[in-house]
Amino acid sequence: MNDTLCNHPLELRVIGTAFRNSAAAESYVLDHRVLPEHFTIDAHRTLWGVIAERIEARADLDDIVLVDLLERRPDLLVGSVDLDTVFATIQAATEQADPDPSAEHARVLRDLAARRRLAGALDHAMRHVGQLDRPIDDTITALTEATYGSALVHRTPQIRTVADAFDDALRRWENPGEQLGYTLGFHRLDEIMSLAPGTMTVIGARPSVGKSLFAQHVISNVVHKHAVDAVLVSMEMSERELMDRIVAGEARVSARWLARARKPRGDDRRAEWERVLDVGNDEAMRRFGITDTADLAIVDIEALARRYRAQNPDFKLLAVDYLGLIRKADSKQAPVHALDDISRRLKVLAIDMDMAVVVLVQLNRNSETERRPPRISDLRDSGAIEQHADNVLLLHADHPSIGDDTTQPIAASQVIVGKNRSGPPGRIVHLDFDSTVPRFIDQAPAPPVGRAYFENVPLPGGQR
Structure with a gap:
């Protein structure tokens, strides 16, 4: 030693x-x-x-x-x-x-004990480097897990009495904005729920329904309205695709046009181009972080979040697109068990870092084959996702492909609140999707605030 x-x-x-x-x-x-x-x-x-x-x-x-x-x-x-x-x-x-x-x-x-554990874990992991029959991704993940896990110094749980914690709670109650967390940017949905620090929100949808665009809208709202830092971890799209979509949504221009755009001459699309340039000068966009690193394991995401928080203390929202693309720590691990572990660790990350975590999930085909709106039971491969999540939002669209701007310009979409730990579940919020931009928008004209916003759907046991 x-x-x-x-x-x-x-x-x-x-x-x-x-x-x-x-x-x-x-x-x-x-x-x-x-x-x-x-x-x-x-x-x-x-x-x-x-x-x-x-x-x-x-x-x-x-x-x-x-x-x-x-x-x-x-x-x-x-x-x-x-x-x-x-x-x-x-x-x-x-x-x-x-x-x-x-x-x-x-x-x-x-x-000293933590340093000894780290040294031992690194020595053990290095012995696996020479095992050529083992996939290199498994070796890298094992090395990262050993480094990250062994470096954690034992933390003592702190117990406080209700009386001791009361002053902190009173400050939250006297400041509703702090209590409610971060809004999503859709006033009808914001009446029901928020993205509170320490919570994990799951956004589920079938492919091409718009869950990535929905998450980008939420992040944009948070960095603009709440002035906190947010990061989108995308394992599905490249940085180029992300920039086309994000800037198009912010500038209210067609993403397809922007992807093929050249600097206009004369008055041709001059106004649109000016809006694109305005996005680059928007101070809030300095709070909107993106990474397109593919094939990440959960330990990589944990390390990324902690490093970014060390550099940016106002980092309060992490979005992961999407759960099914996070690499298993062990390639031999069953998919159901791997997703259980990943979703649990994302929830722990939210609590440990006192931040809101948004996780995108692809739903199974049941809603399509049965020709019905999605249900929370359609979460693919793992019921533990529902268990670990504080909120579950299910996106539904009647049109064939929300990402195709050849569909009708304005199409109806629904956000089904499948789980809501801070309020009533089972509500449906109606939104419009503007395929020319593309972006989700509140349906207009907006009715007065109240129960008229929402449509109740049956809950298990006949509850409302």
């Missing part, structure tokens, strides 16, 4: 301090979560395992009690250590005891 990743004197000092001061032992075990695996010598691990067990059981702890316990319970000995070595270690530790516990000592022990 690399000697620079060990600090035996510090380990002895912490053990001795715990023996001499019961309050210090409680602080190390309960507050700072110092664990046996944070120590490097079997005798140290043995002693700390017994100390932690006694503290958690609220039992007496001193060196005499410890010696008696180990003589009666040799099963507590770790590795090949013997009692004589443990007893000698107790004497050495008590001689180096500090009068009080040190949060810095606990931090150093945890930090």
Whole structure:
């Protein structure tokens, strides 16, 4: 083991301090979560395992009690250590005891343990590099998982009483904008739900119904209205395709024309071209991040999000297009289990980073074969997606292809709210799709705010 990743004197000092001061032992075990695996010598691990067990059981702890316990319970000995070595270690530790516990000592022990785990994981992963019969993508993913997972330092869950948390909650209640999260940009839909930090919203649709365009509209609304940073991770479209669609939507011009456009001469389409140039000067577009990196694994997306947050503290919305294209960590893993794991980790990412996560999902063919609007049960391959999601939106269009601007200029579309953790599910919000731009728009004229906005659909058990 690399000697620079060990600090035996510090380990002895912490053990001795715990023996001499019961309050210090409680602080190390309960507050700072110092664990046996944070120590490097079997005798140290043995002693700390017994100390932690006694503290958690609220039992007496001193060196005499410890010696008696180990003589009666040799099963507590770790590795090949013997009692004589443990007893000698107790004497050495008590001689180096500090009068009080040190949060810095606990931090150093945890930090060194994390570095040792990282070194071991990298060594293990490097041995797989030479296995030529293993797919290179699996090897790269395993290496990334080892690096990312092993580098995570143990975090202690914090428990607060309702009284302690009340002031924070009161500030949210007094600030409705903060409480409700980010709007989606469609006033009828915004009356029902929002994209709150810590939540995961799933947008599901069959191919060519417009889920990517819908997500781009939502991100544009968030960066303009809420002035926060957002990132779209697209594994389906190239940066060129993304730019054609995003800029066309912002400038209200045809994406097909823009893809073939040349700088106009004279007055030919001059106004449209000026709107395109205005998009490049829009400060909000500096908050709209895109990446077209294909074949990403979930660990790559987690690392991308954390790096971007470190560089951009206002990064509050992540959209992934789409779930089925995220590469499995193990190529032999069953698709259902892989999607379960990926959707769970995206939800954890939303909570851990206190951000809104939007995930696009392709629905199965049942709605097409049965000639009906989509249902939440049409989520492809995994019921866990519904379980992990806070909100599920299902897009439906009666026209053949929402991405084809040869269809009728204005076509009706529906957003079915299949799940809504903060409000009523089962509502249908009617939108129009302008295929000449292309973009989704609220149906006009807009009726007054209220239940007239929405159409109820039957819920399981006959609820409304």
